[in-house]
Amino acid sequence: EADIYQTPRYLVIGTGKKITLECSQTMGHDKMYWYQQDPGMELHLIHYSYGVNSTEKGDLSSESTVSRIRTEHFPLTLESARPSHTSQYLCASSAAGTTNTGELFFGEGSRLTVL
C-alpha cells in the first residue's frame, strides 16, 4: 500500500482565489510529480521534482507553481484560480537510484472546480 496523501480531495472555489493543493509521502522518495487529468485525456505532467530545492515544469504548460522544501512534501499553488483550472490533479512519487523500477505511486487526487 502506497503512502502518499493529497488534500483536499475536493475543492470548489471562486474565480481569483489562491489555492494550495497539498501532497505528502512517507516513503522517502526523492522524485515527486504533479499530473493534470481531464476526462478522456491522458495524464499530463505539469511539474516534477527530483529532490529538495529541485523543481521543473512538465510537458503541459501550467499557471501553477510548486515548491520542494522537504523531501516528503510537494505542494502545488494557484495564485489566482480561473474556471480553466477546473480539473483533477494527481500527485505521484517514485524511488531513485538502484531501487527504482520506474513505478509511480499515486495519491487519490484533488478534484478542483473553479466557478
Add this chain to the structure above:
Amino acid sequence: AQSVTQPDIHITVSEGASLELRCNYSYGATPYLFWYVQSPGQGLQLLLKYFSGDTLVQGIKGFEAEFKRSQSSFNLRKPSVHWSDAAEYFCAVGNQAGTALIFGKGTTLSVSS
C-alpha cells in the same frame, strides 16, 4: 516523439468473458511498461509492470500483459472479468532513469451482467 496509444476508448464485456485491452507505444529507449487502473474518484493503482525478463508478466487481480517488442505493444488481458473490474485502465511507458511516465488516454471498461 514518445507516446502511448490506447486505441479503444470504451469497451463493454460480459461478466465472465475474457478481456484484452490494447496498448501501443513509441519510445526511443528501452521501455519500462506499466498498466494502471483507476476507479471513480480514486488515484491510479499499479496492476503490473515490465522492464526486463519474461515478456509475459503477471499482475494483481488476475491480470497479465505481454510485451511484444516487434509490435511495440503491451496488451493487458484477463481470462474472466468480474463486475468489480469496471474502471478506467491506463497504459504508461517510462525508462530506467525513472523520469516521469508517459500515459495513454485510457480505456474505460464496463462489465455487463
